[in-house]
Amino acid sequence: MTTAARVPVTVLTGFLGAGKTTLLRHLLTHAGGRRIAVIVNEFGSVGIDGALLRDCGIPGCEPSDIVELANGCLCCTVADEFVPAMSALLDRVPAPEHIVIETSGLALPKPLLKAFGWPGLRARTTVDGVVAVIDTAAVAAGRFADDPEAIDRERTADTAIEHDNPLAEVFDDQLLAADxxxxxxxxxxxxxxLAGVRAEIAAHARPGVGVVAAEAGxxxxxxxxxxxxxxxxxxxRRPSHHDGALEEHEHDDFESFVVAVPEIDALDPLLQRVHDATVAHDLLRIKGFVAVRGRPLRAVLQGVGPRTAATYDRPWRGDERREGRIVVIGRTGLDQAAIAAMLRG
Structure with missing residues (x-):
């Protein structure tokens, strides 16, 4: 079978809260009749991103086109989760014209790319490209853009320094895999x-990789x-920190939990509580939805570091309980009770 006969696949990678789902929604809205199927992999037990895509109301994008895998990081569950999901999509009639995989913010791209060499996928798919979504403001602030060479120099100079920086490794691996x-x-x-971030990313990415700026995806x-x-x-040509290793990694440095939030009177006080909890507990990511009293639409929350925002996306359905669900992601050891109390007010 020739490459032209294979279904092209785009791997959408990027750190927590980088804007992958926003970019993907824009792509689906402007698909121009293309039959695009999506696999969404999330970190945490509540599939907020998958729900946002399934409920998008975009013409031609059916809920069955969105496959959600929330039982573990794709790079760790290739055989058990990813390959069966891909095979099911490829067996559909008509088959998708393009498949987009939105990885979790903790996923290493290279083990996933290797899965496309499996006999069941190699003859039927090709990886059209790896797109890395980078949070411009976060990189500008240096939150997820550690310099590996500088870390190595510090390691040599000071044997007592703490070297374990999985966030930097994940960021580097995603960037170095990108097309x-x-x-x-x-x-x-x-x-x-913006010009400074563009230059920094271009310097760390592989030669010839395109860099484009985007607003609202x-x-x-x-x-x-x-x-x-x-x-x-x-x-x-896509180096990884894990080359030569077992290509396995643990996510014990991170944890997530869900906070149920009763219907609220207004958004602004909640956004302030989200901000305060993020700063107080050094949270990486907050996302979810809430019900605002008197509003027929569901409010969707997004928080990355100290930045928080909310938008209204769709009406609450008659069979839904008007109760919010907020996913909190941070480093292991979170004081879940204290964070939940802050978010509920």
């Missing part, structure tokens, strides 16, 4: 800062799709 880097939330920084489908990278045959 295209999207600088999301570019409207949150000024022109000089607005990137044209023809920019994201049709890269024809054939990444499954190009693994040697």
């Amino acid at each position: 295209l880097v999207v600088l999301s939330k570019a409207d949150l920084v000024d022109a000089a800062t 607005h990137v044209a489908p023809d920019v994201l799709l049709g890269l024809t990278a054939g990444a499954e045959d190009d693994l040697d």
Whole structure:
């Protein structure tokens, strides 16, 4: 079977809260009739991102086109979760014209790319490209952009230094696997800062990798799709911190939990509580939805570091309980009771 006959697959990677789901929703909205199927992998027990995509109301995007895998990171569950899900999509009639995989923010891309060499997938798919979504403001602040060479120099100079920095490794692996880097939330920084982040990313990415800036996930489908990278045959040019190892990693440095929030009177006080809890407990990510009294639409919360925002996405259905669900993600050892109390007020 030739490459042209294979279904192209785009792997959408990026750190926690980088804007992958926003980018994907924009892609589905402007698909132009393409039959696009989506696999969403999330960290945590409540599939907020999958629900947002299934409920998007985009013409031509059916709930059955969205497959959610929430039982573990794809790079750790290739055989048990990913390959069966891909096979089921490929067996559909008609088959998708393109498949997009939105990985969790903790996923290492390379083990996933290796899975496309499996006999059941290699003859039927090709990795059109790996798109890394980068939070421009976060990188500008240095939160997830540690310099591995600087860490190595510090290791040599001081044997007592703490070297374990899994966030930096994940960030590097995602960036070094990319065929295209999207600088999301570019409207949150000024022109000089954006230029600096663009230069920094270009310097760390592989030669020839494109870097584009985006606001609200607005990137044209023809920019994201049709890269024809054939990444499954190009693994040697995509270095990883885990090359030569077992290609396994643990997520014991992170934990997540869900906070149920009763119907609230207004959004602003909740957003302030989310901000305060994030700062007080150094949270990485908050996402979820809540019910606002007197509002027929569901409010969707997004928090990355100290930045929080809320939008209304769809009406509450008659069979739904008007109760919020907020997913909290942070480093292991969170004081869950204290955080939940702060969020509930």
